[in-house]
């Protein structure tokens with residue numbers, strides 16, 4: 277596995293060609309390519325990458341509040357939209373590799389060389405704690421906490437997982453979400469499966485409560501917070517022209533946000549480019565954002581998503 281670690285980015289490449297690149301600003305995944313070098317995520321051409329604004333595209337990490345702080349939740353009232361994780365500089369803690377199913381594969385008579393390349397994965401770990409937040413940010417959310425964010429690149433998957441620890445002497449509550457921008461070829465031919473019968477809040481209609489029937493398709497601005505009926509592990513799929521393109525499997529994350537800004541909103545965002553880029557992206561965001569996770573002193577909360585191209 278080849279790793280390069282510059283002053284602002286960490287890149288990992290597997291011997292089979294898959295790669296992932298993470299910016300230390302927000303620990304934002306910028307790029308994830310398959311073995312043929314095909315990009316799987318969408319990144320705006322006009323995004324800032326200089327730390328002046330959250331990165332538009334890839335996988336920004338939302339913590340400790342999703343969206344603008346709800347008016348009835350004073351603890352996060354001072355925070356910017358989507359919190360501070362995506363706009364803080366994280367520390368690269370190191371990498372580890374694993375060849376998880378070597379024994380299993382060998383017992384089926386494969387050669388060891390095949391095993392090593394078939395199942396190699398690399399995990400990159402990033403850390404952010406209250407102690408290394410910018411002082412002005414710390415004032416906005418004055419809790420002692422630790423975050424460990426791991427990005428694991430496999431031959432046919434990308435996982436992101438987060439461990440939140442409460443290092444304070446009183447409880448705090450939070451929301452968390454992986455704001456993944458998937459690269460797609462045509463939003464008009466894209467559907468999201470796995471949300472049938474799920475209740476959702478429609479943010480384009482003042483958070484109106486509705487129930488999904490069949491797959492989600494896109495004909496206008498879409499901004500919805502779903503709670504899938506099958507529970508936190510139930511996969512949600514991105515389907516293009518009737519064929520599954522990605523499965524998203526969640527661990528300990530009960531909600532799924534589906535977002536596409538469509539033409540006018542996309543054109544109104546200076547960091548969203550090109551203007552018709554909304555046709556090439558869809559955000560499917562695994563999170564815990566309806567209500568709050570309460571973490572007691574000394575406790576930890578763990579969550580993850582695994583994206584599997586189909």
Ligand code: BG6
Nearest residue numbers: 357358455479499500533535561
């Ligand atoms: C989505 C929200 O998760 O993120 C949308 O549901 C929001 O309401 C979108 O517009 C983008 O947010 P931001 O802060 O990155 O522009």
